Amino acid sequence: xxxxxxxxxxxxxxxxxxxxxxxxxxxxNHVLKGITLHIRPGEFFAFLGPSGCGKxxxxxxxxxxxxxxxxxxLIGGQDVSHLPPWKRDVGMVFQSYALWPHMTVRxxxxxxxxxxxxxxxEVDRRVAAALELVxxxxxxxxxxxxxxxxxxxxxAVARTIxxxxxxxxxxxPLSNLDAKMRVQVRRELxxxxxxxxxxxxxxxxxxxxxxxxxxxxxxxNDGVVQQVGTPMELYxxxxxxxxxxFLGTANILPGRVVxxxxxxxxxxxxxxRVPIPxxxxxxxxxxxVFRPQHASLTRGGAGDVLLPGTIVHSxxxxxxxxxxxxxxxxxxxxxxxxxxxxxxxxxxxxxxVSLSLRSVLWLAI
Amino acid sequence: MAGATTAGRAHVxxxxxxxxxxxxxxxxxxxxxxxxxxxxxxxxxVPVGTVIYVAFTEKGTGEFTLVNFLDFARTDxxxxxxxxxVYVSAMSVVVASVFALPLAYITTRFEFRGxxxxxxxxxxxxxxxxxxxxxxxxxxxGRNGTVNLLLDEWFGIKIPFMEGLNGVIxxxxxxxxxxxxxxxxxxxxxxxxxxxxxxxxxxxSGFRLFRRIVFPLAMxxxxxxxxxxxxxxxxDLATPLLLNVKDMLAPQAYLRVTSIGIADPMxxxxxxxxxxxxxxxxxxxxxxxxxxxxATVQRGGGGLAKRRMRPWESVLAYAAVLLILLLVLxxxxxxxxxxxxxxxxxxxxPDAFTLAHYGRVFGESFVYVKxxxxxxxxxxxxxxxxxxAIAYLVLRTKLIGREWLDWAATAALAIPGVVLGIGYLRxxxxxxxxxxxxxxxxxxTIVLALAIRRLPYALRACYAALQQISVSLEEAAENLxxxxxxxxxxxxxxxxxxxxxxxxxxxxxxxxxxxxxxxxLVQSNADAPLAYGLYVFMQSAAGRGPGAALGVIAVLLxxxxxxxxxxxxxxxxxxxxxxx
Numbered sequence: 001x002x003x004x005x006x007x008x009x010x011x012x013x014x015x016x017x018x019x020x021x022x023x024x025x026x027x028x029n030h031v032l033k034g035i036t037l038h039i040r041p042g043e044f045f046a047f048l049g050p051s052g053c054g055k056x057x058x059x060x061x062x063x064x065x066x067x068x069x070x071x072x073x074l075i076g077g078q079d080v081s082h083l084p085p086w087k088r089d090v091g092m093v094f095q096s097y098a099l100w101p102h103m104t105v106r107x108x109x110x111x112x113x114x115x116x117x118x119x120x121x122e123v124d125r126r127v128a129a130a131l132e133l134v135x136x137x138x139x140x141x142x143x144x145x146x147x148x149x150x151x152x153x154x155x156a157v158a159r160t161i162x163x164x165x166x167x168x169x170x171x172x173p174l175s176n177l178d179a180k181m182r183v184q185v186r187r188e189l190x191x192x193x194x195x196x197x198x199x200x201x202x203x204x205x206x207x208x209x210x211x212x213x214x215x216x217x218x219x220x221n222d223g224v225v226q227q228v229g230t231p232m233e234l235y236x237x238x239x240x241x242x243x244x245x246f247l248g249t250a251n252i253l254p255g256r257v258v259x260x261x262x263x264x265x266x267x268x269x270x271x272x273r274v275p276i277p278x279x280x281x282x283x284x285x286x287x288x289v290f291r292p293q294h295a296s297l298t299r300g301g302a303g304d305v306l307l308p309g310t311i312v313h314s315x316x317x318x319x320x321x322x323x324x325x326x327x328x329x330x331x332x333x334x335x336x337x338x339x340x341x342x343x344x345x346x347x348x349x350x351x352x353v354s355l356s357l358r359s360v361l362w363l364a365i
Numbered sequence: 366m367a368g369a370t371t372a373g374r375a376h377v378x379x380x381x382x383x384x385x386x387x388x389x390x391x392x393x394x395x396x397x398x399x400x401x402x403x404x405x406x407x408x409x410x411v412p413v414g415t416v417i418y419v420a421f422t423e424k425g426t427g428e429f430t431l432v433n434f435l436d437f438a439r440t441d442x443x444x445x446x447x448x449x450x451v452y453v454s455a456m457s458v459v460v461a462s463v464f465a466l467p468l469a470y471i472t473t474r475f476e477f478r479g480x481x482x483x484x485x486x487x488x489x490x491x492x493x494x495x496x497x498x499x500x501x502x503x504x505x506x507g508r509n510g511t512v513n514l515l516l517d518e519w520f521g522i523k524i525p526f527m528e529g530l531n532g533v534i535x536x537x538x539x540x541x542x543x544x545x546x547x548x549x550x551x552x553x554x555x556x557x558x559x560x561x562x563x564x565x566x567x568x569x570s571g572f573r574l575f576r577r578i579v580f581p582l583a584m585x586x587x588x589x590x591x592x593x594x595x596x597x598x599x600x601d602l603a604t605p606l607l608l609n610v611k612d613m614l615a616p617q618a619y620l621r622v623t624s625i626g627i628a629d630p631m632x633x634x635x636x637x638x639x640x641x642x643x644x645x646x647x648x649x650x651x652x653x654x655x656x657x658x659x660a661t662v663q664r665g666g667g668g669l670a671k672r673r674m675r676p677w678e679s680v681l682a683y684a685a686v687l688l689i690l691l692l693v694l695x696x697x698x699x700x701x702x703x704x705x706x707x708x709x710x711x712x713x714x715p716d717a718f719t720l721a722h723y724g725r726v727f728g729e730s731f732v733y734v735k736x737x738x739x740x741x742x743x744x745x746x747x748x749x750x751x752x753x754a755i756a757y758l759v760l761r762t763k764l765i766g767r768e769w770l771d772w773a774a775t776a777a778l779a780i781p782g783v784v785l786g787i788g789y790l791r792x793x794x795x796x797x798x799x800x801x802x803x804x805x806x807x808x809x810t811i812v813l814a815l816a817i818r819r820l821p822y823a824l825r826a827c828y829a830a831l832q833q834i835s836v837s838l839e840e841a842a843e844n845l846x847x848x849x850x851x852x853x854x855x856x857x858x859x860x861x862x863x864x865x866x867x868x869x870x871x872x873x874x875x876x877x878x879x880x881x882x883x884x885x886l887v888q889s890n891a892d893a894p895l896a897y898g899l900y901v902f903m904q905s906a907a908g909r910g911p912g913a914a915l916g917v918i919a920v921l922l923x924x925x926x927x928x929x930x931x932x933x934x935x936x937x938x939x940x941x942x943x944x945x
Contacts, residue, residue: 063844064843064844065840085843086845086851091844092840094841096837098835100838101860111847111855112846115842159845
């Protein structure tokens with residue numbers, strides 16, 4: 001796998017993908033609603049969302065398997081909206097890998113080059129290089145059914161990059177692998193993408209997968225892009241409650257904003273009042289949102305507020321302790337680091353939750 | 366097929382017109398569908414429609430009338446024929462069940478050596494025309510046949526196996542029992558072990574367990590096989606004719622058209638009655654099956670528990686199986702003996718043996734073999750081409766009304782061969798080629814009739830093959846640059862190959878021994894297929910030796926072709942590994 005891949009010029013010619021106001025519906029079922037996204041050249045980009053959010057539909061639309069009701073898809077500046085799949089030059093790795101069982105690994109990989117009428121010698125060279133790149137050169141004459149899941153996945157990738165596509169599309173490529181393989185393969189995918197500098201779009205419902213390998217993520221729900229950003233941006237500054245909840249655990253406390261003598265307060269439903277820092281913008285109907293690790297059961301520093309509550313559950317997770325605490329009408333999760341010799345708080349015991357107001361988010365929707 | 370979706374970039378369709386584009390298909394697909402429609406209309410819908418039209422119109426004036434049906438109801442011969450046909454069909458189902466039930470039960474429920482062999486031998490009767498077996502059965506079971514001669518000598522009794530309708534029932538039951546065996550065995554194998562274990566766990570065992578659990582679960586499979594047997598027997602023409610039984614419906618239709626003439630309406634009325642009975646039997650079968658797709662085998666499960674037999678059970682089972690196998694293979698055994706016999710009359714076995722019949726057949730009658738190979742191959746080819754095309758259009762395109770192609774092709778199942786034959790004669794006799802020969806006299810008409818008759822079977826095989834291919838395999842090919850046509854060629858067809866070949870073999874093997882439609886359509890000996898030659902030979906006492914030799918050749922021919930293709934399919938499956 002150390003050999004330089006002969007199509008290294010790809011990186012220089014990486015293209016962008018411009019999705020403009022794409023809509024798609026089946027009858028009255030609106031699957032995609034006005035999607036607009038710009039994916040930069042050479043970027044590893046993820047469509048992240050729960051099943052049924054439209055992420056796979058959007059990916060298949062870029063590949064040409066779905067036709068939009070309106071809007072355009074531009075790849076490297078060229079409008080491909082009305083091109084059939086075989087003229088688009090976007091390589092797709094299918095969730096099921098879709099390796100042809102009647103062909104050997106070598107024939108699978110050479111297929112796309114043969115369809116492009118590439119001269120035989122060139123085909124052989126590029127097939128060998130692609131298989132070398134994924135470390136499967138020694139299995140070229142096997143049938144797909146004789147390979148393990150991870151090997152099949154690599155053949156699917158080799159088959160796709162052999163045609164030197166403008167864009168690489170990955171449709172949940174890790175979902176058919178076991179947990180250990182998944183971690184290994186996602187690192188390999190990231191390495192490969194970095195080396196080729198290939199614009200790549202990755203569809204997943206797993207936030208950890210998206211976070212670990214992608215440059216930027218578009219979080220989708222219900223056919224709408226909720227937010228676009230780097231994994232850290234999305235985690236630190238979610239645009240709405242859906243994104244906050246979908247990326248990591250979020251505690252959400254409903255309540256209402258009240259004013260008293262020029263000072264704003266947030267009355268959490270069920271009784272407790274929290275002061276709102278002066279410079280913070282709080283939208284209409286906002287809820288108080290914080291991550292489990294931004295609160296603790298030990299008294300914190302200045303600027304922290306104390307919320308009285310009752311322990312509902314306590315779980316030992318190894319490096320951390322997780323408590324579920326009832327505050328007013330809501331339940332929140334709180335993670336504290338585990339120190340040797342520490343004992344768990346008993347269920348039902350009264351505690352004070354110390355919350356750092358600097359890390360609190362105010363989200364309305 | 367390519368090109369339709371490559372609308373130019375200057376073309377900016379409105380949302381509604383693009384919506385239409387998505388529902389529709391490429392010009393190539395539309396052309397393909399139109400071609401299939403024209404073929405089915407010309408060779409299935411129009412001929413059958415003509416038959417129905419003639420039955421309901423007054424001769425000469427062409428006005429609508431029911432008087433032909435009144436005539437049918439007032440004629441004793443027809444009413445008697447109708448009830449005879451119903452009786453023979455029903456009794457054939459009963460006798461065939463007697464053969465099939467023990468074989469199916471013993472081979473699926475017990476550890477039984479040779480179970481595979483029995484299931485394979487069970488298929489054998491299907492690859493010989495039933496009327497060919499009829500002659501051999503006469504020699505073995507007739508009034509002066511082997512069995513009765515021996516019975517008379519030992520016990521002084523004779524059993525009328527082959528007298529009148531008994532003979533038809535016996536021959537048909539022996540010939541068609543595999544349909545019940547195959548369906549019932551499959552149904553029994555599909556019952557999950559846990560079904561039985563759950564019943565045992567709740568306190569049921571023995572016969573009660575069989576009656577309350579196993580039997581109801583296997584019932585849909587049995588009904589499917591039984592209704593098929595009923596339809597086949599009801600439609601069969603040559604067996605009663607050869608056994609000299611004329612007062613049944615299908616023979617009556619044939620005799621009216623051939624002896625009184627193509628203009629006589631009664632042949633058409635009988636045809637309509639035959640169609641109605643077919644549809645009725647299939648409807649009953651479909652109703653019995655509805656909502657009862659009891660494939661209960663679960664992951665890791667493996668059919669009913671097979672029990673080891675006790676010694677006395679074992680003896681009993683082997684004896685029963687052996688007896689049944691002897692019975693159902695009697696036509697083959699008899700035919701083989703007859704083909705080598707010098708004279709075989711009023712004696713348990715032939716007087717002496719000779720190869721002369723084979724010599725004669727190879728000398729004179731090889732044209733039949735050649736014709737059969739030609740006709741059955743072309744018919745099989747037409748069937749798999751149409752079957753693959755219809756399956757592709759139905760499963761892989763969004764063509765509006767594509768299901769109708771499937772339904773129309775499958776409707777051929779309900780059309781008896783004799784009806785199709787009459788329809789072809791009536792429809793195509795008037796159509797003349799430039800030189801004046803009627804279209805109906807050309808041998809290609811026979812091929813087309815065979816193709817239409819066998820299309821439903823080939824279609825199901827192709828359909829199943831395509832259904833097993835994941836759509837993503839095709840999308841992957843398109844994604845890597847293959848057009849629709851290229852994708853079909855490089856991915857779809859190679860993966861369907863096994864199913865297509867299986868469809869071809871089914872069409873070929875059954876078309877090779879088919880007679881009911883061809884009997885009507887054969888105009889000269891030079892154009893006749895094997896089954897027709899057999900029929901001609903078997904009608905005279907002197908022709909039986911050569912006829913039997915020809916029959917043996919037919920059976921071997923079909924058996925070899927079936928076996929060869931079976932091997933090819935096995936090999937290609939193995940080459941694909943565990944893949945789809």
